[in-house]
Amino acid sequence: MSTASTTPAELFNAANTAKTFAYAPYSNFRVGAALRTTSGRIFTGCNVENSSYGLAICAERTALVKAVSEGFREFTDICVTTDLTDKFCSPCGACRQFIVEFGLDITVHLCKPDGSSQITTSGRILPDAFTPADLKLDRVKA
Amino acid sequence: MSTASTTPAELFNAANTAKTFAYAPYSNFRVGAALRTTSGRIFTGCNVENSSYGLAICAERTALVKAVSEGFREFTDICVTTDLTDKFCSPCGACRQFIVEFGLDITVHLCKPDGSSQITTSGRILPDAFTPADLKLDRVKA
Amino acid sequence: MSTASTTPAELFNAANTAKTFAYAPYSNFRVGAALRTTSGRIFTGCNVENSSYGLAICAERTALVKAVSEGFREFTDICVTTDLTDKFCSPCGACRQFIVEFGLDITVHLCKPDGSSQITTSGRILPDAFTPADLKLDRVKA
Amino acid sequence: MSTASTTPAELFNAANTAKTFAYAPYSNFRVGAALRTTSGRIFTGCNVENSSYGLAICAERTALVKAVSEGFREFTDICVTTDLTDKFCSPCGACRQFIVEFGLDITVHLCKPDGSSQITTSGRILPDAFTPADLKLDRVKA
Ligand SMILES: [Zn+2]
Ligand SMILES: [Zn+2]
Ligand SMILES: [Zn+2]
Numbered sequence: 164m165s166t167a168s169t170t171p172a173e174l175f176n177a178a179n180t181a182k183t184f185a186y187a188p189y190s191n192f193r194v195g196a197a198l199r200t201t202s203g204r205i206f207t208g209c210n211v212e213n214s215s216y217g218l219a220i221c222a223e224r225t226a227l228v229k230a231v232s233e234g235f236r237e238f239t240d241i242c243v244t245t246d247l248t249d250k251f252c253s254p255c256g257a258c259r260q261f262i263v264e265f266g267l268d269i270t271v272h273l274c275k276p277d278g279s280s281q282i283t284t285s286g287r288i289l290p291d292a293f294t295p296a297d298l299k300l301d302r303v304k305a
Numbered sequence: 306m307s308t309a310s311t312t313p314a315e316l317f318n319a320a321n322t323a324k325t326f327a328y329a330p331y332s333n334f335r336v337g338a339a340l341r342t343t344s345g346r347i348f349t350g351c352n353v354e355n356s357s358y359g360l361a362i363c364a365e366r367t368a369l370v371k372a373v374s375e376g377f378r379e380f381t382d383i384c385v386t387t388d389l390t391d392k393f394c395s396p397c398g399a400c401r402q403f404i405v406e407f408g409l410d411i412t413v414h415l416c417k418p419d420g421s422s423q424i425t426t427s428g429r430i431l432p433d434a435f436t437p438a439d440l441k442l443d444r445v446k447a
Numbered sequence: 448m449s450t451a452s453t454t455p456a457e458l459f460n461a462a463n464t465a466k467t468f469a470y471a472p473y474s475n476f477r478v479g480a481a482l483r484t485t486s487g488r489i490f491t492g493c494n495v496e497n498s499s500y501g502l503a504i505c506a507e508r509t510a511l512v513k514a515v516s517e518g519f520r521e522f523t524d525i526c527v528t529t530d531l532t533d534k535f536c537s538p539c540g541a542c543r544q545f546i547v548e549f550g551l552d553i554t555v556h557l558c559k560p561d562g563s564s565q566i567t568t569s570g571r572i573l574p575d576a577f578t579p580a581d582l583k584l585d586r587v588k589a
Numbered sequence: 590m591s592t593a594s595t596t597p598a599e600l601f602n603a604a605n606t607a608k609t610f611a612y613a614p615y616s617n618f619r620v621g622a623a624l625r626t627t628s629g630r631i632f633t634g635c636n637v638e639n640s641s642y643g644l645a646i647c648a649e650r651t652a653l654v655k656a657v658s659e660g661f662r663e664f665t666d667i668c669v670t671t672d673l674t675d676k677f678c679s680p681c682g683a684c685r686q687f688i689v690e691f692g693l694d695i696t697v698h699l700c701k702p703d704g705s706s707q708i709t710t711s712g713r714i715l716p717d718a719f720t721p722a723d724l725k726l727d728r729v730k731a
């Protein structure tokens with residue numbers, strides 16, 4: 164599950180398994196994610212909710228913080244899957260922002276539970292993104 | 306400042322004034338926002354940061370929660386302005402998600418400090434958005 | 448509603464009215480808050496949820512960002528009320544952190560819908576808080 | 590590092606190593622955490638920040654979502670360490686809320702970089718916590 168030649172199917176399978184660990188007692192909306200590093204490692208994630216709803220952390224962000232906390236910051240692909248049978252469900256805006264922190268060219272696989280998918284990129288789902296570079300641009304004096 | 310005939314200039318001025326109230330001791334990156342309801346009321350916002358960085362609330366979300374807490378949930382325009390002189394700075398992904406909760410057709414004005422602007426919409430800056438309707442679609446059994 | 452001699456009952460009434468504006472379609476858990484500045488102004492808040500649950504903003508934080516965005520940063524009291532009949536419901540940890548950014552001695556009124564209350568302080572409900580000062584203490588070299 | 594007989598020193602060492610992976614380009618405030626499951630597994634975490642400051646995820650929450658996403662929801666201890674030489678730095682309010690979702694009796698180890706520590710519990714650092722049970726209590730009709 165962690166070679167450089169990961170297939171989209173392997174990535175989906177990893178995300179789909181991670182989904183089973185979702186802690187989603189409030190939304191009952193399970194999400195799984197699988198993130199692939201440039202070196203071919205896969206990190207999975209699920210959503211983890213909280214009784215104070217605003218503290219919920221999505222599957223995509225879970226996968227990203229796992230990878231970062233193990234020393235990985237460069238990624239090629241992220242796969243997201245939910246329980247929705249008729250929609251290629253896309254990450255929420257917060258996750259899109261979290262993903263683009265690590266690159267605008269990360270391939271994003273949106274997968275239905277049956278494994279069928281649509282492919283896009285981190286930059287395309289957050290056009291004209293706010294990025295780390297923006298914090299360093301010229302400003303007027305406060 | 307609260308009639309149905311608000312001009313983009315009035316909206317910018319409101320956002321620009323709100324920016325002066327930014328509580329941004331950590332980023333020193335000030336942001337102002339002004340939100341217009343369908344009835345012509347304007348609600349302004351600034352960013353409010355926290356020593357635990359993850360608790361920061363952006364200017365756009367501040368304007369939105371203000372409006373909602375006064376009984377307004379329908380909006381026509383939101384204007385965002387920063388101190389960046391050379392960029393029409395766009396909302397972060399979290400704010401885009403927060404905006405689309407209230408509609409995909411809200412006009413978004415991205416303004417430089419000199420008042421020049423680019424115009425887009427909430428739906429265009431969060432393509433294929435995750436929305437309230439998604440929570441109600443058909444699912445596979447968990 | 449905005450003189451220096453606000454009574455706890457007035458603060459509760461403001462919070463209780465704000466609760467009616469809660470946008471809580473996911474939790475159906477309505478919360479209202481009312482914040483008093485040192486100058487006697489009152490700012491109210493309600494919870495505002497999102498289909499991406501993690502983006503929800505609580506009533507207490509709504510009241511605080513409203514006040515800050517109007518130029519106020521010093522507060523004497525915050526009142527919180529929910530629909531729970533049998534519990535003096537306390538702010539979530541995120542809100543406690545957001546409140547202590549503005550002081551450890553803010554009086555916190557926990558109110559039932561009938562107006563009965565318990566009183567505590569921001570510092571007591573977040574003992575040994577992480578505060579802005581912590582970011583400036585001596586560190587080992589990274 | 591993952592037997593039932595983990596010592597506090599082992600937990601600190603795991604947290605201290607995780608700290609080196611912190612992605613904290615904005616605060617330069619590195620935090621490491623190590624979480625112990627009831628079965629003796631250790632999951633580590635570091636803080637992961639974002640150019641939109643409000644999206645930062647703390648070390649403690651990173652450790653928790655990692656564990657949950659691997660199928661673990663019962664914990665005995667969490668250790669937190671920063672670079673502060675003179676303070677036993679405590680979790681932010683958001684993390685305290687995230688921890689108590691999984692129990693009020695989790696031992697919390699606050700460690701300086703030299704490994705010296707203070708011990709408390711999740712319930713003691715979030716007194717009168719808002720918990721999952723609160724969402725199910727009796728309410729007045731909306
Ligand atoms: Zn998300
Ligand atoms: Zn934002
Ligand atoms: Zn809260």
Ligand SMILES: [Zn+2]
Nearest residue numbers: 647680681684
């Ligand atoms: Zn934290």
